[in-house]
Amino acid sequence: MKRLLTEWTVAVGLAWGLLGCSHLPTWLLKAPPGRGDGFPAVALEAPSDPDARAYLGLKPGATTFSVQDIRAELVIIEVLDMYCRFCQKDAPAANALRQMLDSRGVADRVKMIGIALGNSRFEAELFTDRFHVRFPVVPDPDSTVRHALGRVGTPAFYAVRFTNGAAVIAARHNGLLGDGAGRFLDRALSRAGLRP
Amino acid sequence: MKHPRIACGVAGALFALLLRIGGPAATAADLDDRVYDPGHLKPTDSRLRVKTGDPAPDFALPAIDGRTVRLRDFRGRKNVVLSFVPAAWTPVCSKQWPGYDIARKYFERYDTIVLGITVDNLPTLHAWVREMGGLWFPVLSDFHPHGAVARAYGVLRSDGVAERALFLIDKKGIVRYIDVHDINRRPDLGVLVEEMKKLAR
Numbered sequence: 249m250k251r252l253l254t255e256w257t258v259a260v261g262l263a264w265g266l267l268g269c270s271h272l273p274t275w276l277l278k279a280p281p282g283r284g285d286g287f288p289a290v291a292l293e294a295p296s297d298p299d300a301r302a303y304l305g306l307k308p309g310a311t312t313f314s315v316q317d318i319r320a321e322l323v324i325i326e327v328l329d330m331y332c333r334f335c336q337k338d339a340p341a342a343n344a345l346r347q348m349l350d351s352r353g354v355a356d357r358v359k360m361i362g363i364a365l366g367n368s369r370f371e372a373e374l375f376t377d378r379f380h381v382r383f384p385v386v387p388d389p390d391s392t393v394r395h396a397l398g399r400v401g402t403p404a405f406y407a408v409r410f411t412n413g414a415a416v417i418a419a420r421h422n423g424l425l426g427d428g429a430g431r432f433l434d435r436a437l438s439r440a441g442l443r444p
Numbered sequence: 445m446k447h448p449r450i451a452c453g454v455a456g457a458l459f460a461l462l463l464r465i466g467g468p469a470a471t472a473a474d475l476d477d478r479v480y481d482p483g484h485l486k487p488t489d490s491r492l493r494v495k496t497g498d499p500a501p502d503f504a505l506p507a508i509d510g511r512t513v514r515l516r517d518f519r520g521r522k523n524v525v526l527s528f529v530p531a532a533w534t535p536v537c538s539k540q541w542p543g544y545d546i547a548r549k550y551f552e553r554y555d556t557i558v559l560g561i562t563v564d565n566l567p568t569l570h571a572w573v574r575e576m577g578g579l580w581f582p583v584l585s586d587f588h589p590h591g592a593v594a595r596a597y598g599v600l601r602s603d604g605v606a607e608r609a610l611f612l613i614d615k616k617g618i619v620r621y622i623d624v625h626d627i628n629r630r631p632d633l634g635v636l637v638e639e640m641k642k643l644a645r
Contacts, residue, residue, distance in 0.1 A: 331543035331630065333577055370634025371543070378546045389632075 278398035280420075283439070287325075287408045287415040288396035289314040292363065292386045300384035304359060315408055316415050320359040322440045323415075324349075324433075327393060327404040328385070330367045330375040334424055335403045339379035341425040342403070346382045348433050357442060359383075365402060366391045407436030479533045487626040490607055493598030496622060500524075500613040501596040505561065505584035508570045513559060513582050516617070523556040523643055524613040525636065528599050528606040530627055532564045532572040536608070540630050545579050547633055554640035556612075559584055563591045563606055599624060612639050 281287070291312040295301055301310075305319025315323055326342050328335040342362070349355040362385035364372040372387040394400055400422075407419040418439040421432050437443065494501065504514045518524050529540055541560055544551070551558055558581035562569065565587040573583050586593045586606070594600040599607040610631060612621035621639040625631045 329539065330546070331539035333539075333542045336542065336546055337577075366630065368632040368634050370632065370637065374547060374550075374633070 280398040280400040280404070281417055282420050283417055285417050287315055287406060287417055288393070289316050289415070290388075290392050290396050292388060292393075293369065295384050295386060297384070304361065304384060315361075316410075316413075318359055318361070320357060321410065322358045322418065322436060322442060323408045324358065324360040324436065325406045325408060326360070326362045326383075327365060327397070327400055327402055327406070328362050328375070329365050329402045330371040332402045335375075336379065338403050338424045338426070339375075339381065341427070341429050342405075343380065343382055345405075345425065345429040345433060348430060352433070352437075354437065354442060358437075361386060363388050363393050365394050405432060407432075407440065409440040479535055479538050481535055482531075485627050487628065488607060488624055489601040489603070489627075490599050490624070492622065492624065493596060494611075494619050494622070496619050498619050500526075500611065500617050500619050501593075502617075503593045503596065505586055505593060506566060507582045507584050508566055508573055509582070511582070513584055515559075515613070518557060518613075518615075519617050520615055523554065523615055523640065524611075525551070525556055525558045525640075526597070526609075526611040526613065527558055527560050528594055528597075528609040528611075529560065529562050530601070530605040530608060532562055532568050536628065536630055538572070538576070540608070541573075541579055541581075541583075542576050543630070543633060544581065545576075547637075548580050550633075550637050550640070551581075554637075554644050555615075556640050556643075557581060561586050561593060561606065563587055563594060563600075563604065601627075610636060612636070612643070614643055 291314055294306055294310050294313045295304070304313070306313050306317060315325060324345065346360050349358050349360065360383040362381065362383060364375060364385055364387050366389065367375070367387045368389050369387045372385045375381065376385045403424065405421040405425060406417055408415045409418045419432065419436040421428070425432060500515060502515045504512050507513050515524065527541070527544065544558055560579070560581060560583040563586045566585045569583050569585055573579055591600040591604060591606065594606040597609070597611060599609040601607060608625045608627045608631070610621070610623040610625070611619055614620050620643060623631050623635070
C-alpha cells in the first residue's frame with residue numbers, strides 16, 4: 249500500500265512537471281518539439297487578404313485556421329515577433345527562403361507562413377509592410393503557439409510535412425537563418441521526400 | 445525519513461522540473477535569453493497623478509546622446525509619447541522600443557515624437573540601447589533624483605521602477621491619452637496609433 253502511494257505521488261509530481269503551464273516563466277516551459285514530433289493544431293486568425301487566403305488554400309468564410317488546414321505538402325513556419333530585433337534583422341533571410349520556393353519550382357507544393365507571437369493584427373501587418381514580407385504573417389496575440397510549443401524563442405523556423413493527415417516536424421531551425429536559408433530548405437525538402 | 449510520500453512527491457516534482465529545463469536552449473538569438481527575467485509581477489503598483497485633459501508636468505532629463513531633453517521644448521511643435529518602461533535588461537522592455545523603432549513612419553505621420561524613459565542610469569541605458577542596435581527617438585534617464593518624473597506622473601512603483609505606461613501629450617502640452625499597462629505585457633501599438641490618429645483629426 250505504502251509503495252503504491254509513493255508511486256502515485258511520484259506520478260503526480262511528474263504529471264505536474266510535464267503538463268504545460270502558461271504562467272511559468274519562459275525558462276521553465278517545456279522544451280519545444282523537434283524533428284518527428286507533431287506540430288500543434290492551434291487556431292489562428294485567418295488572414296482577410298484574399299491573396300493570402302488563396303495562397304494558403306483556406307475555405308471560404310473561415311475565420312480561423314490551423315497549420316493542418318493549409319493546402320500544401322510541406323509548410324514552412326516562421327515563429328516571430330514584430331518587437332524582436334533578431335526577427336527584424338532576419339527578415340531578409342526569411343524573404344530569401346520564400347524566394348527559393350519559387351526559384352526551385354516547389355512554390356505550389358511548399359507554402360510558408362509567419363506566426364507573430366504576442367502581436368496584434370496591426371503589429372503583424374506592420375512587420376509585413378516594413379520588411380516587405382512575401383508570405384502571410386498571422387497574429388497570435390495571446391501567444392497560444394508559444395504555450396503549445398513550449399520554450400520556443402524568436403525567430404524559429406519549422407518545416408512541417410503532412411503524413412496521413414498528421415502534421416509532423418521534418419526540420420527545425422532555432423534563431424537567425426542568416427545565410428543558411430538554402431541549407432534549411434534543402435534539409436526540409438530532403439526529409440519531406442520532396443525534390444524540386 | 446518521517447514522511448516518505450512527501451519526500452517522493454517533492455523528488456518527483458524536482459525531477460519533472462529538470463525535465464522541463466533540460467534540453468537545448470530555445471534560441472540563442474533571442475535577447476530574452478540574455479536579460480534578467482523578474483518573473484510575473486503585480487500588474488500595476490502606483491496611483492496616477494495626472495488625468496486626461498490635465499497639463500502634462502514639465503521635466504528636463506538627460507538623454508543618452510548627452511543632451512538634456514525638456515518636455516516644453518516640443519510645445520507647439522510635436523505631439524509627444526512618453527513611454528515609461530520599468531527597467532533596462534528585462535524581457536518585455538527589451539522588445540517594446542525595438543518595436544517602436546520600426547514604427548517610425550506612424551509616429552512621423554501623426555507628427556509625434558517618442559521619449560523613452562526609465563529610472564536606470566545613463567551608462568546602463570547607453571549599453572542597453574546599443575544592444576538593441578540603436579533607436580531613432582531619445583532615451584532619457586530618470587535616475588537622479590530617483591524616479592522624480594515617474595513620480596510626478598504617478599507611475600513610480602513601490603519597488604522604485606516605473607510602470608509600463610504611455611502618455612500621449614498634444615502640442616498644447618495637454619495629456620490626451622494614458623495607458624498604465626500590465627507591467628508583464630506590451631501594450632498593443634495599434635491602440636496607440638489610433639490615439640495619435642485622433643489628435644490629427
